[in-house]
Amino acid sequence: MYKSVHGGDIYSEQNNSLGKNIVDYSANVNPLGLPVSVKEAIKNSIKNCVNYPDPLCRELIEKLAKYLNIKKEYLFISNGAADVLFKLALTVKPGRAVLLAPTFADYEKALRTVDCKFTYYELQEEKKFIAGYDLLKKINSRVDLVVICNPNNPTGKLIDEDLLLEVLEKCCRTGTKLLLDECFMDFVDGDKAYSLCSKLDKYHNLIILKAFTKTYAMPGLRLGYCMTSDVSLIKRLHENGQDWNVSIPAQAAGIAALDEENYLLASKELIRVERQYLTAQLEGLGAKTFGSEANYIFFKLEKPENLAELLRKHGFLIRECNNYHNLGPTYYRIAVKTRYTNRALIKAIKEVRRNALSLLVIIDGLGDDHIPALNGLTPFQYAEHKNIDTLIKLGTYSEVSICENDFIPESLSCILRLLGVQQRDFPTNRAYLELLAHGRDISEYEMVLRCNLVSIDKDNTLVSFNGQGLSAESMAEAAKACDEFWQGIEFMHLSMYRNLLILDKDRRILDNCVISPPHESMGKNVDLLLGELKQQSLLLKHFIEGTAKRLERFNHDDIRYMLYPWGPSERKTLPGFQALHGLKGAAICEAEIVRGIAKGLHLTAPKIAGVTADIDTDIAAKATATLNMLKEYDFVLTHFNGADEAAHRYDYQSKAEFISAIDEEFLEKIINNIQEPLRIVICGDHVTSSINGKHNKNAVPVVAAQINTAAIPVKINNYQDILTFLMRASDMRG
Known part of the structure; x- marks a missing residue:
């Protein structure tokens, strides 16, 4: 089954759980929506749909020629800019072409229909995907067509105007046609926007492609056109397609749209502000952006790898750019919309991105x-x-x-x-969590104490808290010597000098008994350190004294070893x-x-x-x-x-x-x-x-x-x- 590679396929989403609530950021359409005057013109045209549409789009061409200040003979109007592309390929039949990469996929698709061979001029990320003067080296007399999208899709980057003029001039010298796609130029800020429309009279090899679709938010109507001073090419374009390729509602919409000057000014301002907002937000989220001048933003985001799929589940459709030549799976393009929806998109990206x-x-x-x-x-x-x-x-x-x-x-x-x-x-003390670390838990009726293997001298002074003087093997043997059934106490060896004791909960020990941590008590008398504990618990007193006898075989050089219970803790649930x-x-x-x-x-x-x-x-x-x-x-x-x-x-x-x-x-x-x-x-x-x-x-x-x-x-x-x-x-x- 054929699968569209373009954005804007909201229809595939209507069959999933998202229904019709999808917000489409994959298609670069004017965020202000269809102008009111255009809607009215479409409604009023319905009554005329009992007739065939004007095959020459006379009224629309007349008005468009005046709007563009060009001769009406230079214009060919069709069912969207993409349709013009395929008609141009069929009419020009170029044998060799030069394409930028990445760029709009339908240039290549259209050229493949006539078996055109093409060479890529690969735009470099480190140069922000901007074409350089080495592009001129790609153009020679064997090249029949050069295609440049300006601003480029998907990057939104403008080619330097002086370079573009040199490309046009070299194409003229080599007998090469230059197809210049200016479909998104209407969204570029006024001081940066430029068109080669004024060069049409001088350069017959120049073809400029434009569309009403994106500019006036009417992609569902399909209305695009090209202009060239090669009037013989215009004639052949008509000959290579059916006559009624632009519907009556589409022609009426185009005629009305050309009066919407205030709409275009408001669109540019909205897009300028929201493009800045989205760019800043994306960069703040770790994305790499490249300075788009159009009504969309091209960015690179490494994680998550399935960003588009995750956003789709949140109700947002964005354009994955992995099918563009010279791009990988971490590149994306999003349209610029209103602040309300832009905030919602950024929030969704944050949710799926889950932070740096x-x-x-x-x-x-x-x-x-x-x-x-x-x-x-x-x-x-x-x-x-x-x-x-x-x-x-x-x-x-x-x-x-x-x-x-x-x-x-x-x-x-x-x-x-x-x-x-x-x-x-x-928790009160850490023994309970150390117990959890070893896969053991206790009930609400039990408590657990830490229990260090410590060393003392002949005066019962605490010398070490960590079994100093014993090897790891000896410490394990010492723990084994103490690890037997003690009435009312479960002994649990952890590692090295660390052990735990589990016994019935005793609030006197938990709440009132002060036991100094052994690592904070070196040089102090152990009888004083553990005196209160022994007074509060006869069970622990017998344990301390009984295990000390079992550890006598490890004593050496006036150093003795004993177990030191401390840090009592009870069961505690953490968030x-x-x-x-x-x-x-x-x-x-x-x-x-x-x-x-x-x-x-x-x-x-x-x-x-x-x-x-x-x-x-x-x-x-x-x-x-x-x-x-x-x-x-x-x-x-x-x-x-x-x-x-x-x-x-x-x-x-x-x-x-x-x-x-x-x-x-x-x-x-x-x-x-x-x-x-x-x-x-x-x-x-x-x-x-x-x-x-x-x-x-x-x-x-x-x-x-x-x-x-x-x-x-x-x-x-x-x-x-x-x-x-x-x-x-x-x-x-x-």
């Missing part, structure tokens, strides 16, 4: 103190990060406290805040990320708390081979996974935990090296491989001091930038600005 993609890179514990051994710099300042520096040049750098004075500086609350969760919805922001989200992470946050917010969080929650993670694998997720999701959180772990170990050198590795192995890959418009923020969640190993609420580095777009960067003055920048609904590009 957003990437939040959290380097856990990125903030730090100034380290004397690093020349008084912080690990971030000391690290090499050329890609971060590039992003700062494109965007902005600031230092912001994420927690401010609202809560203690720890990853759970800080990351939830960066993801837009309100503080009232924060869904998509419900919060209207965005599909994913997370690339390995730290239990972040995977738990992802689970709670319904963010997709794939498991990735080689990825860990420390500095030994496979950074390149995280980059690959991030790029893959950005192909499917509007928002991606990528979390690196190693900087925090290094700082807790007082290892500022490794922290700086890890930041450098993220810059080189992760950010460089993202920047070099992402092609879509992208908002990116790189920041810490809190400060983790490499001097004392503790978190604090001080400001952390924040880098915010937009890539693959000309949008103006925003300033980040507080955490709300980060949210606005990353999560706002598709307005990065507008």
Whole structure:
């Protein structure tokens, strides 16, 4: 079955669920609609339809010749400009032709009917699809016809007038006809518009094509014409077609339309204003535009790849340009309409585009103190990060406290805040989310506590919070030694020194018991740190003491090991990320708390081979996974935990090296491989001091930038600005 390659096929849409509510942006028709006088002329002509139409369109040609200030013998009128094209091909029968590419498809289609061979002059995107003087090299005595659309369809670009005159002159010298399509010239602003109509008397090889169709919004009537001083060609055009090719209503409409001077002036002004509006909105949405001078806008938009299909489902028909020679599937053309419908179209594009993609890179514990051994710099300042520096040049750098004075500086609350969760919805402590990260849930009658494998000295002073002195294998053995049925307690080993305890809910522990986090309590007496917990829960007292005996075989050099329960938490339902922001989200992470946050917010969080929650993670694998997720999701959180772990170990050198590795192995890959418009923020969640190993609420580095777009960067003055920048609904590009 034949399928039209042009815009304006609203009839195919009437058979789908959209019915007749489709708004057609695929056809470049005057947005003011059919003039009232033209409607009346059509109505009044109906009574004459009992007769054949005037085969020579005498009255229309008389009036049109005066309007154009040319001889009436120069005019041939037919059933639309496309019909004139096919008649010209049949009449001229060119053997060789030169066509611009991209340009209107029916030039090629018409020439193929007479087996014409053609050469393309390919317009270049980097030159904004504007023809250059090298076009003249394509013209020689072997070329019978050159076809130029001015302004060009679909690009809307005008050819330089001086170049066009040189093309005309060279065509004259080589005996080549120049077919100049000026169908959209009526929509060009007055100071830029020009026609070669005044050159007809001098150049008999010049043929100018025009139409009432687009100018006066009457494509359903079909009325177009050509003009040339080659009157023998006009005679042959009549001979090569049937006589009654322009209906009585079409002729009447054309006669009436030629009086509509105010209508044309109003049309030009509306199109000028709305073309500027649509261009700005499209560029704000990440589209590349090329400066159309016509009543349509040609643009390139990489994502989504099925933009036209998605918009069709929203009730808008736009012109896909992938069937134009020299164009691919990411080019589109839209008509310029009224502000009301233009706003609706932009809104629909925003909905289907769902934003520029957003990437939040959290380097856990990125903030730090100034380290004397690093020349008084912080690990971030000391690290090499050329890609971060590039992003700062494109965007902005600031230092912001994420927690401010609202809560203690720890990853759970800080990351939830960066993801837009309100503080009232924060879980009490992070144990529940770490449990979710491992596919386990609890009932409303249970609670869960974090439980670190810690080390203490002979004076019961806390030496480490992370099983320092034991290998990963030894920590796993230690967990296994403690993992047995304890009456009333379920022990769950996570990784390394991290464990969870599940037991019946006890409000005394949840609400009243103060347990200092082990990583904040080094150098303190463990009996004092856990004294209140042991008093509130005899069950946990027996657990702590019983497991300490089981761990005695791991003791060495006056260092003993024990389990340290802390951070009690109960079941808490988080709001869904998509419900919060209207965005599909994913997370690339390995730290239990972040995977738990992802689970709670319904963010997709794939498991990735080689990825860990420390500095030994496979950074390149995280980059690959991030790029893959950005192909499917509007928002991606990528979390690196190693900087925090290094700082807790007082290892500022490794922290700086890890930041450098993220810059080189992760950010460089993202920047070099992402092609879509992208908002990116790189920041810490809190400060983790490499001097004392503790978190604090001080400001952390924040880098915010937009890539693959000309949008103006925003300033980040507080955490709300980060949210606005990353999560706002598709307005990065507008």
